[in-house]
Amino acid sequence: MLLYLVLLSSFTSILADIHFTEAVLQHHSGLPTFLHNGDFKDIKPDFHMAEIVSASVTVPEEETKFPHFELMDSLRLVGGNLPVTKPGYFSNLPQLLTLSLEDFVIKKLKSGMFEGIPSVSSVFLQNDQIEDIEDGAFGSLKFLTAIDLSSNEIEKIRPEWFLNCDGVEKLDIRHNTIVEIQDGAFKYLKNLTKLDLYSNKIVSVGENAFMGLRSLSTLVLAGNQLEDIRDDLVRGVESLDKLNLSQNRLRCLSEKFLNSLRKSINVYFINNKQDEDCKGKLYIFTKTHPDINIQYLTEDQEYERCQKNMTVNIDCNLLQLRRYWWTHPDHSMFFG
């Protein structure tokens, strides 16, 4: 059973008679609120999930930890003034799998924050004004597979942030202010499969930026300020099957770059600065390399091109037919 509560200065009595295993606590009253072990003393032991939104609390000096819940596997705290950066604050939650801290002021992420929660597999740290991270801050999380650092204030990634992060598969750093991806930035993330750098301010990517990421299958560099990419940007990224370069300032993709792409990759290259020359070049490349899919026109641009140019018209008809097929699941065009 899921319970929605408005977190007031004392809700112990409300909780006493109800059995629930999940709760969303929201503080709307604007009054100071007290959140400590005593508040939860009547909650049944199978309580496993909580979201606490803008808790404005006075934490007694001697209470340095979030209340004890043996079975809690998911905790989401949004805003408020809980002392989330205190070393070991979450160490009363031995079974925690997902920790989500949003809208806090963290600035520099310290490793002590993750002490005592060894089973955590995902940490979501969105909109926490993070600029810097202590070396190996995530290292104590032996089962960590996903890190979300989106909507923070990261300008530069240091490889040492991710020391001992061998098991991490997904890293999301969307909506930060990264300008440059340096060589080896992700070298400690050997098992990374998805890296999302959408909506930063990236103008350059180092020669060996993605070197050694053998399992990387999705790389998103969309929504940046790239004017130029190296011919060997993704050389050695053996498993890459989706590369999103949309919404940058690229004029075209070089011959060498195109030839370095592995088979069956999907490249998204819409909303860049392609001129007609480039479009012609990519048209021919995709015609002669049917196992590489490069999407370089928006649907509107594709439609316009089809209307104008008889040479490509036949491909367009095929394309449109295929699209019609997928967008009309009853396939009525074909079967009446």
Ligand SMILES: *[C@@H]1O[C@H](CO)[C@@H](O)[C@H](O)[C@H]1NC(C)=O
């Ligand atoms: C990394 O991936 C490999 C292959 O999938 C796997 O055998 C290994 O256990 C992973 N390492 C960690 C630390 O999860």
Ligand SMILES: *[C@@H]1O[C@H](CO)[C@@H](O)[C@H](O)[C@H]1NC(C)=O
């Ligand atoms: C590529 O990134 C753009 C953002 O620039 C996004 O709108 C689009 O959905 C992405 N494409 C794919 C196929 O993921």
Ligand SMILES: *[C@@H]1O[C@H](CO)[C@@H](O)[C@H](O)[C@H]1NC(C)=O
């Ligand atoms: C039609 O498109 C092809 C491939 O891009 C190009 O080579 C050709 O010049 C175009 N023809 C016209 C009339 O624009």
